[in-house]
Amino acid sequence: MPVITEDTNESVLTVITQLKEQFEQGDAGESINGWFNDIMAAWVCLAISSVTAVILGYLYLFVVQLLGGYIVWVSFALIWLSLVGGGGYSWYYRDLKYKPEVNMYNYLTWTSYGLWILSVVVFFLICCFRHAIKVGIAVF
Numbered sequence: 001m002p003v004i005t006e007d008t009n010e011s012v013l014t015v016i017t018q019l020k021e022q023f024e025q026g027d028a029g030e031s032i033n034g035w036f037n038d039i040m041a042a043w044v045c046l047a048i049s050s051v052t053a054v055i056l057g058y059l060y061l062f063v064v065q066l067l068g069g070y071i072v073w074v075s076f077a078l079i080w081l082s083l084v085g086g087g088g089y090s091w092y093y094r095d096l097k098y099k100p101e102v103n104m105y106n107y108l109t110w111t112s113y114g115l116w117i118l119s120v121v122v123f124f125l126i127c128c129f130r131h132a133i134k135v136g137i138a139v140f
Helices: 010-025 027-041 043-097 103-128 130-139
Strands: none
Touching (some): 027 043, 043 103, 103 130
């Protein structure tokens, strides 16, 4: 809030006093006063929630620091297994539902080959970048 002194221009003084009156009488003043009253009424709950959030945040960071490397390697393993499993499933589904004369049989065959080739590429990428992944985990 601006400080009103004797040196304040008369028109500025009028505007400031009008704004102050409108703020105190209008909806904005009531809603802001209501917010402050709600905060003052619930300060205990807000303080406990804030402290609990900080404690849980640090606990989560500690757990991630301990298990972060395992989470990364398990994620890579699950990605690789899903590619291999997806290829195996499309191969199995192809034999189960379609005859070799149907186009879908060929589509599923090529889908299986594509997923298996992609799984080999992912496997070699993980093997080639193993050291970089370990360094990234150590920095993490």
